[in-house]
Amino acid sequence: MSDDKKLKPETIATHAGRMSDTHFGAVNTPVYRASTILYRDLASLEAGNTAYRYGRLGTPSSSSFEDAANELEGGARTIVAPSGLGAIALAIQAVCGAGDHLLMVDSCYHPTRLLCDRTLKRFGIETTYYDPLIGAGIEKLMKLNTRAVFCESPGSLTFEVQDVPAIAAVAHKHGASVLLDNTWATPVYFNAFDHGVDLSIQAATKYVGGHADVMIGYVAANESHRERLESAHHDLGLYASGDDCYLALRGLRTMPVRLVRHQESGLKLAHWLAKHPAVERVLHPALETDPGHALWKRDFKGATGLFGVVMKDTPHSRFAAFMDSLKLFGMGYSWGGYESLIVPSKIHRSAAPFDAKGRVVRIHAGLEDADDLIADLDQALAKLA
Numbered sequence: 482m483s484d485d486k487k488l489k490p491e492t493i494a495t496h497a498g499r500m501s502d503t504h505f506g507a508v509n510t511p512v513y514r515a516s517t518i519l520y521r522d523l524a525s526l527e528a529g530n531t532a533y534r535y536g537r538l539g540t541p542s543s544s545s546f547e548d549a550a551n552e553l554e555g556g557a558r559t560i561v562a563p564s565g566l567g568a569i570a571l572a573i574q575a576v577c578g579a580g581d582h583l584l585m586v587d588s589c590y591h592p593t594r595l596l597c598d599r600t601l602k603r604f605g606i607e608t609t610y611y612d613p614l615i616g617a618g619i620e621k622l623m624k625l626n627t628r629a630v631f632c633e634s635p636g637s638l639t640f641e642v643q644d645v646p647a648i649a650a651v652a653h654k655h656g657a658s659v660l661l662d663n664t665w666a667t668p669v670y671f672n673a674f675d676h677g678v679d680l681s682i683q684a685a686t687k688y689v690g691g692h693a694d695v696m697i698g699y700v701a702a703n704e705s706h707r708e709r710l711e712s713a714h715h716d717l718g719l720y721a722s723g724d725d726c727y728l729a730l731r732g733l734r735t736m737p738v739r740l741v742r743h744q745e746s747g748l749k750l751a752h753w754l755a756k757h758p759a760v761e762r763v764l765h766p767a768l769e770t771d772p773g774h775a776l777w778k779r780d781f782k783g784a785t786g787l788f789g790v791v792m793k794d795t796p797h798s799r800f801a802a803f804m805d806s807l808k809l810f811g812m813g814y815s816w817g818g819y820e821s822l823i824v825p826s827k828i829h830r831s832a833a834p835f836d837a838k839g840r841v842v843r844i845h846a847g848l849e850d851a852d853d854l855i856a857d858l859d860q861a862l863a864k865l866a
Contacts, residue, residue, distance in 0.1 A: 490553060490668070490669045490737045491737040491738065493549075493552050493553050494549070494553060494669075494733055494734055494735070494736055494737050495734060497548060497549035497551075497552035497553065498510070498544075498545040498546060498547075498548040498549025498550075498552070498730060499545070499549075500541060500544075500545055503541065504541075509727075509730075509731070510541050510542060510544075510545035510727070510730070511541075511542070511727075512542055512723045512724050512727045513540035513541050513542040513723040514722070514723050514724070515533075515536040515540050515723070516535070516536040516537075517535070517536070518531075518533050518534055518535055518536065536720070537718060537720045538715070540723055540726075542722075542723035542724075542726040542727055542730075543561050543721060543723070543726045545726070545730055546561060546699075546726040546727075546729050546730040546733070547559045547560060547561055547699065549730055549733055550668075550683070550685070550689070550699050550701065550733065551701060553668045553669070553733070554668045554672075554673065554674070554681055554701035555668070555672060555674055555675075556674060556681065556701035556702055556703060557702055557703055557704040557706075557707045558701070558702050558707040558710060558711065559699050559700065559701040559702070560699060560700055560702075560710055560711065560714045560719075561685075561697065561698070561699050561719075561721045561726060561729075562697070562698040562699060562700065562714075562719050562721065563696065563697065563698070563719060563720065563721050563725075564684070564686065564696045564697065564698050565590075565664065565682075565683070565684020565685070565686055565687070565697075565698040566590075566592045566593070566596065566684075566698070567698055567719060568682050568683065568684065568685075568698030568699055568700050569590075569592075569593050569596065569662065569682055569698070570596055570600070571700055571710070571713055571714060571717060571719055572660050572680045572682050572700045572710070573596075573601065573606075573629065573631070573660065574713050574717065575680065575700070575702075575706065575709045575710045575712070575713035575714075576628055576629045576658040576660070576679075576680070576706070576709060577601070577606050577628045577629055578604075578605075578606070578628075579604060579605030579606065580605055580606075580626060581605075581606050581607070581626055581627075581628040581629075582606075582607045582608075582609065582624045582626045582627040582628065583597065583601065583606055583607065583608045583609070583627075583628065583629050583630075583631060584608075584609055584611055584619065584622055584623075584627060584629070584630040584631065584652075584657075585597055585608050585609070585610050585611070585631045586610070586611060586613050586631060586632055586633050586634075586636060586643065587610040587611060587612060587613055587636075587830050587831060587832040587833050588613040588633060588636025588637060588638070588639050588641050588830070588833075588835075589631065589633050589636065589637060589662070590633060590637040590662060590684075591637065591827075591829055593631075593633075593662070594610075594829055607626075609622055609832075610830075610831050610832040611832055611833075612832050612833035613633075613634075613636050613639075613641040613643050613833065614641055614643070614833070615648075616643075616644040616647045616648065617644070617647040617648070617650070617651055619648050619651050619652070620651045623651065623652075623655045623657070627652075627655060627657050628657055628658065629652075629657055629658045629659070629660055630648055630649075630651075630652040630657055630658070630659050630660070631660045631661075631662070632645055632648060632659065632660065632661045632662070632678075633661070633662040634661070634663075634665075634666075634671075635665050635666075635766050635773065635777075638789060638826040638828055638841065638843055639764060639789060639828060639835050639841075640764040640765065640766055640771075640773070640788060640789050641772075641773055642766045642773030642774075642776040642777045642780075642781075643776075644776055645659075645661065645673075645676045645677060645678065645780065646676050646677050646780070648677075649676065649677025649678065650677065652677075653677065658679045658680065658706065659677055659678050659679050659680075660678070660679065660680045660682065661673050661678040661680070661681055661682060662682045662684075663678075663681050663682060663683060664682070664683055664684040664687050664688070664817075665785055665787060666781055666783075666784075666785065667683065667688050667689065667736065667740065667785070668681070668683075668701075669736065669737050669740055669782070669783070670740065670781050670782045670783040670784065670785065671780065671781050671782065673701070674701075674703050676780060678703075679702065679703050679705065679706045680700055680701070680702055680703075680706055680710065681700070681701040681702075682698070682699075682700050682701075683698060683699050683700075683701075684698050684817075685697045685698050685699055685729050685732075685733075686698065686815065686817070687815065687816055687817025687818075688732075688736055688739070688740065688743075688785065688817040689729055689732055689733050689736055689817075690728060690729050690732040690817070690818070691732035691735065691736060691739055691817060691818060691819060692728070692732055692818055692819060693815065693818035693819070693820060694728060695725050695728040695729055695732070696725065697721050697725045697726070697728075697729045700714075739819070739848065740783065740785055741783075742848055743785050743786030743846055743847070743848070744767075744783050744784050744785060744786065745851065746786060746846040746847070746848075746849075746851040746854065747765070747767075747784060747785065747786035747787065747788055747844075747845075747846040748765070748767055748768075748784065749846075749851040749855070750788075750844065750846050750851065750854060750855060750858070751763045751765040751767075751768055751788050752768070753855050753858075754790055754858070755768065755770070757862060758793075759792060759793055759795070759862050759865045759866075760790055760791070760792060760793065761791040761792060761793050761837070761838070761839050762790075762791045763788065763789070763790055763791075764788055764789030764790065764791065764841075765784070765788035765789070766781075766784065767784035785817075786816075786817075786845050786846035786847065787816050787817075787843065787844070787845050787846075788843075788844055788846075789826065789841055789842065789843050789844070790841070790842050790843075790844060791837045791839055791840075791841050792839040792840045792841070792842065792865075793839045794838050794839040794840075795839065795840075795865050799864060799865050800825075800840055800865070802864040802865070803861045803862060803864045803865050804823070804825070804861070806860065806861040806864050807823060807857055807858070807861045808857050809821055809849055809853060809854055809857040810822060810823040810844070810854070810857065810858075811823075812824055816843075816845035817845070818845075818847065819847050819848045820847045820848075820849075821844075821845060821846055821847035821849055821854055822843075822844070822845040822847070823842055823843070823844050823845075824842065824843050825840055825841070825842055825843075826840075826841040826842060826843050828841060
């Protein structure tokens with residue numbers, strides 16, 4: 482694609498990564514299920530400079546998806562992983578090794594915390610958790626062996642917005658890399674590289690896939706981190722199937738359009754819930770009353786459909802009645818698909834405790850009619866009375 486910098490996300494998502502000239506004019510790159518790749522002759526095999534050498538190293542299916550995602554991200558290289566957590570592990574291991582120190586945001590995705598506390602610890606990587614609202618104050622936590630600062634903004638479950646540019650400035654001054662789990666905003670609503678990030682991570686299972694039917698992730702790198710990312714990916718043997726890459730690319734085509742609806746419905750539900758007598762507060766950075774709203778407004782181009790709700794304290798039996806009465810909200814541990822979801826949130830913190838007396842629930846506003854969703858919440862919340 483030409484003049485990519487001038488194109489809007491909707492146009493990039495529609496046109497990027499298409500290989501129709503290679504596939505007899507087919508608009509969509511077909512699914513490649515491949516392990517063995519045959520070489521034309523010995524010279525080609527010995528040179529090893531063909532476009533595809535072995536299935537684990539990529540196929541046209543993965544190339545199409547990676548190229549499209551990379552153009553949306555504005556990165557130097559994007560590489561696919563078999564899940565969002567796989568992408569997080571890939572990104573960290575691209576920049577950290579035995580004896581290194583990692584600064585991890587305290588509001589991170591819980592499996593990320595488990596990765597740090599179990600696997601990375603076993604590998605000799607030390608993790609320190611930091612307050613998501615620390616901003617430039619992260620300077621006091623930097624060590625001589627700090628190799629990376631990991632951000633997630635807004636944070637999982639509690640939705641704090643981080644001052645990523647301020648954190649990045651400090652990290653880079655100390656020679657550390659900046660990693661960001663940008664799954665909530667996607668590159669459509671937050672450009673990671675414009676804000677100082679070196680490795681941008683997506684659990685593409687969520688909004689990129691968009692249809693609750695694929696497990697996949699990716700890491701996008703700037704030019705200075707491209708080789709490290711490629712090397713780690715090669716050495717770890719990470720791979721996503723042609724089927725999964727095909728589904729993720731299909732979802733990416735419509736992601737910018739879907740995000741508009743997720744944003745509208747999410748905000749409508751958040752405003753309604755904020756006024757409900759059973760609700761203590763709503764955790765949504767696009768609300769004017771949210772503590773992170775100023776940073777969100779400064780750095781983000783939009784919001785998506787995921788947010789949190791702190792309920793007023795109530796007996797478990799009534800809370801269960803509320804949850805079990807919902808008809809349009811499924812209970813399931815994911816988000817970003819076309820369907821609305823709700824789950825109770827178990828918050829794990831060690832550096833900055835989260836103050837909430839009542840239960841916290843996480844809501845994902847899907848593509849249903851927002852008034853229908855509100856009516857469903859209304860009848861279920863009546864069970865709390």
